Amino acid sequence: MADVTLTVDGKKITAPAGTLLIDACRKAGIEIPAFCYYPGLSLQAACRMCVVRIEKIPKLQTACTTPVAEGMIVATDTDEIKQSRKAMLQLVLANHPLDCPVCDAGGECELQDMTFKYGAADSNFVDVKNHREEQQWSPVVYFDRPRCILCYRCVRVCGEGMDVWALGVQNRGVSSVIAPNGGDHLDCEECGMCIDICPVGALTSGTYRYKTRPWEMTHVGTICTHCGDGCKTTLGMRSSGDGMEIIRGDNRDKSGINGDFLCVKGRYAFDFANHKDRLTQPLLRNAEGKLTPTSWEDALAFAAQRLRKIRDTRGGEQIGIIGSNRTTNEESYLLQKFARSVLGTNNIDHHRTADYVSFAKALAGQEQRAASLRETETAPAILLIGNDPTEQHPMLAWNLRANVRHNRARIYIVNHQEIKLRRQATSFLKISADTYSTCTRFLAGEENSAFGAEATALREALSKEPNLLIVFGAELHGSAIESLVRYGLSLPDTKFACLGDYVNSRGAADMGMYPDMLPGYVPVQQPGAFATEYGERFPAAPGLDLPSMLDAAARGNLAALYVVGSNPVHRYGVAAASLKNTFLIVQDMFLTETALLADVVLPIANLYEKAGTVTNTYGDLQFVKKAADRSGVRTDLELIVRLADKMGADVHSLVPFGQGTRADMGQSRGAQSGEADRHAVWLAAQNLEPKLSPFDPSALLDEIQRLVPGYHFSRLELFSGNDQHVQATAHNTGLVQIVNPAERRDGVLPSEDTLFTSGTLGHYSGKLTEIHDSRNKEILVAAD
Amino acid sequence: MPTLVSHPEEVKIVSSRFGKGATDIERYLELDGYQAARTAVEKGADWIITEMKASGLRGRGGAGFPTGMKWSFVPKQSEKPKYVLVNGDESEPGTCKDHLIFLHDPHTVIEGTIIAGLAIGAKMGFIYLRGEYRYLLTIMEKAIADAYAKGFLGKGIFGSQVNFDIVSHTGAGAYEVGEESALMESLEGKRGIPRIKPPFPAVVGLYGGPTVINNAETIATVPHVLRMGGEAYAKIGSERNGGTRLFCLSGHIERPGVYELPMGYNLKKMIYEIGGGIRGGRQLKAVVPGGSSTPVLLPNEIDIGMDFDQVGKAGSMLGSGGVVVLDETVCMVEFALRTIKFYQHESCGWCIPCREGTDWLKKTLTRFHAGAGVAKDIDNIRYLAENMLGRTFCPLGDAAAMPTIAFVKKFRQEFEDHLNGKPCAYAKQTIQEPVLV
Amino acid sequence: MTTEAPMEAQTIFSPELAARFDKLVTLYPVRRSALIPMLLYAQDEQGYVTDAAIREIAQRIGITPLDVRNVLSYYSLLRTKPVGKYHVQVCTNISCMLRGGQKLFEHCKQRLGVGHKETTPDGIFSLEEVECIGACSWAPAVQVNYDFHDNLTADAMDAVLDQYRKQAEK
Numbered sequence A: 001m002a003d004v005t006l007t008v009d010g011k012k013i014t015a016p017a018g019t020l021l022i023d024a025c026r027k028a029g030i031e032i033p034a035f036c037y038y039p040g041l042s043l044q045a046a047c048r049m050c051v052v053r054i055e056k057i058p059k060l061q062t063a064c065t066t067p068v069a070e071g072m073i074v075a076t077d078t079d080e081i082k083q084s085r086k087a088m089l090q091l092v093l094a095n096h097p098l099d100c101p102v103c104d105a106g107g108e109c110e111l112q113d114m115t116f117k118y119g120a121a122d123s124n125f126v127d128v129k130n131h132r133e134e135q136q137w138s139p140v141v142y143f144d145r146p147r148c149i150l151c152y153r154c155v156r157v158c159g160e161g162m163d164v165w166a167l168g169v170q171n172r173g174v175s176s177v178i179a180p181n182g183g184d185h186l187d188c189e190e191c192g193m194c195i196d197i198c199p200v201g202a203l204t205s206g207t208y209r210y211k212t213r214p215w216e217m218t219h220v221g222t223i224c225t226h227c228g229d230g231c232k233t234t235l236g237m238r239s240s241g242d243g244m245e246i247i248r249g250d251n252r253d254k255s256g257i258n259g260d261f262l263c264v265k266g267r268y269a270f271d272f273a274n275h276k277d278r279l280t281q282p283l284l285r286n287a288e289g290k291l292t293p294t295s296w297e298d299a300l301a302f303a304a305q306r307l308r309k310i311r312d313t314r315g316g317e318q319i320g321i322i323g324s325n326r327t328t329n330e331e332s333y334l335l336q337k338f339a340r341s342v343l344g345t346n347n348i349d350h351h352r353t354a355d356y357v358s359f360a361k362a363l364a365g366q367e368q369r370a371a372s373l374r375e376t377e378t379a380p381a382i383l384l385i386g387n388d389p390t391e392q393h394p395m396l397a398w399n400l401r402a403n404v405r406h407n408r409a410r411i412y413i414v415n416h417q418e419i420k421l422r423r424q425a426t427s428f429l430k431i432s433a434d435t436y437s438t439c440t441r442f443l444a445g446e447e448n449s450a451f452g453a454e455a456t457a458l459r460e461a462l463s464k465e466p467n468l469l470i471v472f473g474a475e476l477h478g479s480a481i482e483s484l485v486r487y488g489l490s491l492p493d494t495k496f497a498c499l500g501d502y503v504n505s506r507g508a509a510d511m512g513m514y515p516d517m518l519p520g521y522v523p524v525q526q527p528g529a530f531a532t533e534y535g536e537r538f539p540a541a542p543g544l545d546l547p548s549m550l551d552a553a554a555r556g557n558l559a560a561l562y563v564v565g566s567n568p569v570h571r572y573g574v575a576a577a578s579l580k581n582t583f584l585i586v587q588d589m590f591l592t593e594t595a596l597l598a599d600v601v602l603p604i605a606n607l608y609e610k611a612g613t614v615t616n617t618y619g620d621l622q623f624v625k626k627a628a629d630r631s632g633v634r635t636d637l638e639l640i641v642r643l644a645d646k647m648g649a650d651v652h653s654l655v656p657f658g659q660g661t662r663a664d665m666g667q668s669r670g671a672q673s674g675e676a677d678r679h680a681v682w683l684a685a686q687n688l689e690p691k692l693s694p695f696d697p698s699a700l701l702d703e704i705q706r707l708v709p710g711y712h713f714s715r716l717e718l719f720s721g722n723d724q725h726v727q728a729t730a731h732n733t734g735l736v737q738i739v740n741p742a743e744r745r746d747g748v749l750p751s752e753d754t755l756f757t758s759g760t761l762g763h764y765s766g767k768l769t770e771i772h773d774s775r776n777k778e779i780l781v782a783a784d
Numbered sequence B: 001m002p003t004l005v006s007h008p009e010e011v012k013i014v015s016s017r018f019g020k021g022a023t024d025i026e027r028y029l030e031l032d033g034y035q036a037a038r039t040a041v042e043k044g045a046d047w048i049i050t051e052m053k054a055s056g057l058r059g060r061g062g063a064g065f066p067t068g069m070k071w072s073f074v075p076k077q078s079e080k081p082k083y084v085l086v087n088g089d090e091s092e093p094g095t096c097k098d099h100l101i102f103l104h105d106p107h108t109v110i111e112g113t114i115i116a117g118l119a120i121g122a123k124m125g126f127i128y129l130r131g132e133y134r135y136l137l138t139i140m141e142k143a144i145a146d147a148y149a150k151g152f153l154g155k156g157i158f159g160s161q162v163n164f165d166i167v168s169h170t171g172a173g174a175y176e177v178g179e180e181s182a183l184m185e186s187l188e189g190k191r192g193i194p195r196i197k198p199p200f201p202a203v204v205g206l207y208g209g210p211t212v213i214n215n216a217e218t219i220a221t222v223p224h225v226l227r228m229g230g231e232a233y234a235k236i237g238s239e240r241n242g243g244t245r246l247f248c249l250s251g252h253i254e255r256p257g258v259y260e261l262p263m264g265y266n267l268k269k270m271i272y273e274i275g276g277g278i279r280g281g282r283q284l285k286a287v288v289p290g291g292s293s294t295p296v297l298l299p300n301e302i303d304i305g306m307d308f309d310q311v312g313k314a315g316s317m318l319g320s321g322g323v324v325v326l327d328e329t330v331c332m333v334e335f336a337l338r339t340i341k342f343y344q345h346e347s348c349g350w351c352i353p354c355r356e357g358t359d360w361l362k363k364t365l366t367r368f369h370a371g372a373g374v375a376k377d378i379d380n381i382r383y384l385a386e387n388m389l390g391r392t393f394c395p396l397g398d399a400a401a402m403p404t405i406a407f408v409k410k411f412r413q414e415f416e417d418h419l420n421g422k423p424c425a426y427a428k429q430t431i432q433e434p435v436l437v
Numbered sequence C: 001m002t003t004e005a006p007m008e009a010q011t012i013f014s015p016e017l018a019a020r021f022d023k024l025v026t027l028y029p030v031r032r033s034a035l036i037p038m039l040l041y042a043q044d045e046q047g048y049v050t051d052a053a054i055r056e057i058a059q060r061i062g063i064t065p066l067d068v069r070n071v072l073s074y075y076s077l078l079r080t081k082p083v084g085k086y087h088v089q090v091c092t093n094i095s096c097m098l099r100g101g102q103k104l105f106e107h108c109k110q111r112l113g114v115g116h117k118e119t120t121p122d123g124i125f126s127l128e129e130v131e132c133i134g135a136c137s138w139a140p141a142v143q144v145n146y147d148f149h150d151n152l153t154a155d156a157m158d159a160v161l162d163q164y165r166k167q168a169e170k
């Protein structure tokens, strides 16, 4: 839109026509106070804080509802305006309890800040304030009516933003009150957006309320450990008896890929770290067959000695490795490198939640075709095949809704279920669960039989969409992905996104956690540079995939299995007996079904307790900062390195650390656990990377950047906390011939998590479980 | 049944059929009913708007906006359907004129609505009655059904090609819903929260379509204007204030009632001649000239013509035509309290200054009137009102602030007296704290 | 609407009212416009707006019960608790106040033995102090249910109440 020029407080400013005066002023550095205005949500004009004087208009005007106009002359700071704002604050404070000393919001309350700035310290009101009792609306949402200033942000964010519409306004006048949809409780997605957006302490969080004062926390911006969207989250940390404890998660500063959005898991499901069953000591199976606590030294030495013996006597192919969807890229990379270069096996895999391999193959040779999560908020048209983003990719769902609201984006949905996003969709095509690939082929024009009039209409509509963004779930795999991508590439400027389930599912895939794929989807048979990098133990033939390893173990054909941050016994329904002849090492936070069967259990730190990088399912690479701390646990990275060291491997060639400088492995021992990491965080924050320690993830990041095709990014941006879009796909496709593609099994097993589950980890989040159970109870009650 | 009054000075136009059985459609036809609509169908929109502009008719809902001009703002072409919305929410204390129109002459409202529809090119009209007027809704519903039966509504009205439908609608108790944008919200089945303006209803109104909203009396006047001719109608009133209006005399007056008088009629005369003077021969203390939201006038301020401009010049407003007369026995503090209690009860609660301001005014005045006032209260009351004025989301805040400021300004001594323990002149009745809903 | 047939089968309203509702929602460009009249008519039939009525009306219109409650709680004539068979609403606003409305309200309190928004033990009367009911020139005015009574004195009020009591006892 054309720009208009206006004068504000004597200063000439320009802004695109249609811009709201409040935005234009703020952009020009002129502060306009506001309670009810919130960018991205509908306009209210209710708080009257943003009043300004516009020449030729008799009354003060609200800057939040007035679009800029050419030649407009505006005053924002006259005595009249100051008085008006002051009076508004006096009025809103008149009925406000002023219980700031105990209020959760105290110290980060917009009402406090405004009162301080716009001055309403004096009050002439002597009458009693209206009072109502605080109410608990859900396990995580509490409401304190007297503190509410009725800005209606919560109502809007829940309705417009979340499309949940669980909050309303009831009564009128001074009795007006925010009310939950269940009468006295909430029946909602429990995202906590309402709490977060509340400018005062009226809506408070069940996990945080009365726990601390904001200034007693330190804040660390890192990445949520749950779904594949990888939201940035700012964790509020407080020191506790045995480390640093997370007491709050939000993203109020709107930094990062998700703005201020977090879903229920991002906001509340960090408490697994404090679960009473958390392991803080290594365990060894003793002579009686019982797991008993032992020292790190003994546990690692024992595990290393057994692994080394098996490798040296029975060969690397007798060892299997199962990696994680939630470890950092550096750890995933290291784990597969350890497998290939130290253990000498390609038997490495992970719980695959999406067919990234087929996706990478289909996109081989294409540049700029994989969409960032950010583009889901701006793309003019989106085709969503499969998946239920509201449940499985809440941030994606948020973006799609915002895109429809702000840009009238067209969303075309193909699904076998009536997913909630259909409410925003331009068209919704319901198919049966087993026809995804037929449907895809039909859209691609590769299927001759008819697929119904609706599908034809959809194909027609899509053919008219330039800049289509195709987002697909795990319902599509193998050749279906290939035909979908072929189809997309036949349309102009199409981009793609493949949806996988966990925070670093994509990273695990990109880092080569496959028996047949090296980092960057480089086939094992054509390893290129990796052949020399990974040394002489690197086997030439592909290894066993996860189900095959389990089968081999059951047949007594797998001597050792090293499981890192994964629970295959539960996930794949493995019978306990089938692992009895396999030496099992498990790294986990808890005694999971898998850990229970282990010979050695090594307690680990979770994603909030370490540094590194993760790649979300769209290929957005983000920096993970160490936030929490727990004594008695180690990062996976450290454990892999120490295991390698104890096996006699050359740690320097495994981790290119401390080049030229002195390294001190002792830094991360004992009570100083995590010291190296914390040091790394500090260094990273200063954009310095001396890589002094073999446990320093940035040393591995160097290698990833050097060897993984497509991992091009700016370290400065990354360490500043900005997401960097990468596309790990082999570019030298001409050379790459994947052997017998039809025979390769994609082995995708969607986790089918909902908003309120998160794999094994979810079971250990007390809050998530409580929310989950409270909802089930309600459903039972409702069914009566 | 409300008593009908009469006075020789009256010029009965809108009230000409009152008490004549015009609720019956046959009787209405005998009394020249539906003639104007018939002519309007023939002559078309431009003619209607020209006549309306010539008539100088200004909206009877309170703001006095020229009706012909309002109609001419509606865009000729519109993608969305256009609507006529008749405001019969009549809730301004002191006002009961629309009550009589619906009771005695429902067909004029229908006829006026049809004409407004023809003028702007609407195919549908709504007549919104406040919820308390249930018995009037029944009358209205029957009148509409009768008009349909006669072919005056529905497809091809009066044998023309024009279609027009009317739906009567009930509110459920809310003064704020009388504000035009809140009225539309209410008719759309929502809370009565006003809309952000612009856009104005003439451009984006009901269901997003261009909409003309007029007070019931305004609409009821329209057929008469067309029958008499705009200019003839204009001549009856004063300058820029065409015609007559219904004045609701109430309070301490000898002959309260609803009288139809030419615009610009002298207020003093209205009280003393038409209304028969102050009840019991007592002294006049004050007059609220146009419903409770208009600033009070002192006895020496009432020698003015009752039209929008002259009352405005006197520092008040003609408002909704509710003339409330107060005699010397009234305690102005109590009167101020009762006035503010109403606005506190009726504030929609959307914006801070109105929601909180009316509540604190009420709290302060309640305590003050009960004898527990402190010195700074008086200034604080005025401070509150002045800081609401012009800053609220809709004019309800002004409606609460304006009279309050006038009470404190014009009767400050009485407020001071309360502080000094002087007994309340009026028989003291403590207004009970209304229970919050 | 295809939903109408099953709706009738399980409606909580009288057949007449259900039929009226079926029609009402079709009169307007959007169904929701019928909400406020429906709530009022439901209340007329059932004495107050019950939870069941909220649920059925929400369903008939296609909105959530929360939406219905948001709207319902805004309007002062709508209530979610029962009142007396005859709901006596005394206006004490300015015009009535000047003509003894406040005294009339006090009188009703004494006479009925109940206060603002209270119901007599026999459930015949309930009392409410209300804002202007549009009968100012005939003040003081009272509405009993939807019936207007104006130019009242204490005695006239008693006569009105007696009449209703008689009606109730019939």
Ligand SMILES: Cc1cc2nc3c(=O)[nH]c(=O)nc-3n(C[C@H](O)[C@H](O)[C@H](O)COP(=O)(O)O)c2cc1C
Residues within 6 Å of the ligand: B058, B059, B060, B061, B062, B063, B064, B065, B067, B087, B088, B089, B090, B091, B092, B175, B176, B177, B178, B179, B180, B181, B213, B214, B215, B216, B218, B219, B394, B395, B396, B399
């Ligand atoms: C708080 C408030 C209440 C109002 N109540 C009414 C009302 O009950 N009846 C009415 O006709 N106009 C009322 N109005 C005025 C309307 O907003 C609108 O101006 C009027 O209906 C337009 O009709 P007119 O031009 O014929 O006067 C009210 C305005 C405000 C601000």
Ligand code: SF4
Residues within 6 Å of the ligand: A096, A097, A098, A099, A100, A101, A103, A104, A105, A106, A107, A109, A110, A111, A112, A147, A200, A201, A202
């Ligand atoms: S909401 Fe803000 S002003 Fe209110 S009590 Fe809490 S901190 Fe204080």
Ligand code: SF4
Residues within 6 Å of the ligand: A141, A157, A158, A159, A162, A164, A165, A166, A167, A186, A188, A189, A190, A191, A192, A193, A194, A195
């Ligand atoms: S927690 Fe989320 S879904 Fe629930 S009420 Fe708040 S914003 Fe709405």
Ligand code: SF4
Residues within 6 Å of the ligand: A147, A148, A149, A150, A151, A152, A153, A154, A155, A178, A194, A197, A198, A199, A200, A202, A203
């Ligand atoms: S609860 Fe908070 S966000 Fe919601 S209206 Fe009140 S102050 Fe605003």
Ligand code: FES
Residues within 6 Å of the ligand: A033, A034, A035, A036, A037, A044, A045, A046, A047, A048, A049, A050, A051, A062, A063, A064, A065
């Ligand atoms: S920010 Fe403009 S009125 Fe609230």
Ligand code: FES
Residues within 6 Å of the ligand: B093, B094, B095, C091, C092, C093, C094, C095, C096, C097, C131, C132, C133, C134, C135, C136, C139, C141
């Ligand atoms: S003031 Fe009582 S009816 Fe108007």
